[in-house]
Amino acid sequence: MANSLGKDSCVVWDLVKRASPAIRGFIVTTRFKPSKTKNFMRADAACYLELQMFSNDESISDRLDATDPDRCCDLLKVRPTRPAINEMDVDCWVTGLRCTEGRTRTDYQEIEERDTGLIKLNPILIWHEREVWQYLAIRQVPVNALYAEGYRSLGCAPCSRITSGGDERAGRWIGTSKCGGECGIHTRPLKIA
Numbered sequence: 001m002a003n004s005l006g007k008d009s010c011v012v013w014d015l016v017k018r019a020s021p022a023i024r025g026f027i028v029t030t031r032f033k034p035s036k037t038k039n040f041m042r043a044d045a046a047c048y049l050e051l052q053m054f055s056n057d058e059s060i061s062d063r064l065d066a067t068d069p070d071r072c073c074d075l076l077k078v079r080p081t082r083p084a085i086n087e088m089d090v091d092c093w094v095t096g097l098r099c100t101e102g103r104t105r106t107d108y109q110e111i112e113e114r115d116t117g118l119i120k121l122n123p124i125l126i127w128h129e130r131e132v133w134q135y136l137a138i139r140q141v142p143v144n145a146l147y148a149e150g151y152r153s154l155g156c157a158p159c160s161r162i163t164s165g166g167d168e169r170a171g172r173w174i175g176t177s178k179c180g181g182e183c184g185i186h187t188r189p190l191k192i193a
């Protein structure tokens, strides 16, 4: 499972662990993750030894997040996802994608193969934000402390803001052409032939 450390991943991680404790997971992290996300990640990693971390620590230009967020996400998020998929020898991965999250996620399917040889399962695809919080509350699943501040969608610190309104992802990449969009992990090829 791809565990983004967000609320949706918390639901799906709880579901997959109930289905089979043997299911492995990976977290793609970046140098720009908020400290509360890093703390949450360390706590999760301490509980679940089958969670592996991947990151790209190569140097990048200053403020690339502002000048070219697509490139920044490609370097820091998409590139480390490829070794995660390939080193862990993944043919099928599970995600917390939901089609009600925002404008870029409306056409996802519960089972897809956008990347040849890599099946993606999206088990909570049709859940609404309210249902996610209901599940987390009923199951008493711990979440990132940033949610208590009002965040609804979590990413890197420079690219996440608190917003309200219909689009849950509207606080992502505000002020750029990527606003409310995608980092590329779910839209770019990942499987290395």
Ligand code: SF4
Pocket (backbone or CB within 6 Å): 030, 032, 064, 065, 066, 068, 069, 070, 072, 073, 074, 076, 077, 155, 156, 157, 158, 159, 183
């Ligand atoms: S979310 Fe922002 S800081 Fe993080 S990789 Fe993408 S552009 Fe860079």
